[in-house]
Amino acid sequence: MKDQLKLLWELQKIDLELKSIKEEKDRHPKEIKKLDERQRIEKERIQKEREKVESLEKTRRQKEAHLSAEQEKIKRAEGRMSEVKTNKEYQALLTEIDALKEANSRMEEEILQVMDEIDELKKDLSKREKEMGGILEKIEGERKKLQEKMVLGEKAWNERMERREVLSKQIESKLVKLYTTLKEKRQGVGVVSVKSETCQGCFVHVPPQMFIEVQKNDALIRCPHCNRILYWDGDRDRK
Ligand SMILES: [Zn+2]
Numbered sequence: 001m002k003d004q005l006k007l008l009w010e011l012q013k014i015d016l017e018l019k020s021i022k023e024e025k026d027r028h029p030k031e032i033k034k035l036d037e038r039q040r041i042e043k044e045r046i047q048k049e050r051e052k053v054e055s056l057e058k059t060r061r062q063k064e065a066h067l068s069a070e071q072e073k074i075k076r077a078e079g080r081m082s083e084v085k086t087n088k089e090y091q092a093l094l095t096e097i098d099a100l101k102e103a104n105s106r107m108e109e110e111i112l113q114v115m116d117e118i119d120e121l122k123k124d125l126s127k128r129e130k131e132m133g134g135i136l137e138k139i140e141g142e143r144k145k146l147q148e149k150m151v152l153g154e155k156a157w158n159e160r161m162e163r164r165e166v167l168s169k170q171i172e173s174k175l176v177k178l179y180t181t182l183k184e185k186r187q188g189v190g191v192v193s194v195k196s197e198t199c200q201g202c203f204v205h206v207p208p209q210m211f212i213e214v215q216k217n218d219a220l221i222r223c224p225h226c227n228r229i230l231y232w233d234g235d236r237d238r239k
Pocket residue numbers: 199200201202203204223224225226227228
């Protein structure tokens with residue numbers, strides 16, 4: 001019985017490890033998803049800023065095209081100066097040219113403003129791009145670490161599953177069955193240690209005589225309160 005209990009104790013420890021490995025394994029895809037999301041948000045933010053610069057560049061080109069068309073108009077108007085015959089016509093043409101020139105100088109002003117805005121945005125953008133580079137690098141680092149953890153988790157899982165297989169064959173099937181039933185009913189714990197006369201599964205005191213018996217580890221003893229199989233895990237547990 002001693003050997004059987006020892007094997008069962010090992011099986012329990014492995015099952016608890018498997019449980020926590022599984023919890024971690026389940027968490028990993030969610031963490032990867034979070035990283036993807038962070039990456040997407042970063043890229044989107046920069047993309048919006050780039051689009052804003054592009055849109056201003058477009059505005060600037062449009063204004064410049066408009067300006068040069070208007071300048072052509074001035075040239076043509078000035079060309080007509082030599083053809084005018086009356087003072088009235090001459091005055092009218094001068095007024096037209098003045099109005100065009102005024103409009104153009106306003107347009108030039110506007111173009112300068114847009115250019116200033118573009119310069120400002122570009123400065124911000126290059127700063128942001130540098131920042132984003134750092135952030136994305138960090139995210140990639142986290143992703144790599146996570147992937148390594150996933151590989152290790154898989155390895156740890158497989159190793160324990162293999163050991164579990166071996167142990168399950170070495171333990172009497174009746175005992176495995178009892179343990180499995182208890183484990184399912186008692187939050188994954190079917191075998192527990194006893195410390196200071198207390199069951200470590202339900203934390204209720206066990207009778208002193210039972211505690212003495214448990215320490216021998218040579219009989220199947222179950223906690224009177226939670227029904228779990230009791231195991232003495234050595235002197236180091238004694239307080
Ligand atoms: Zn108990």
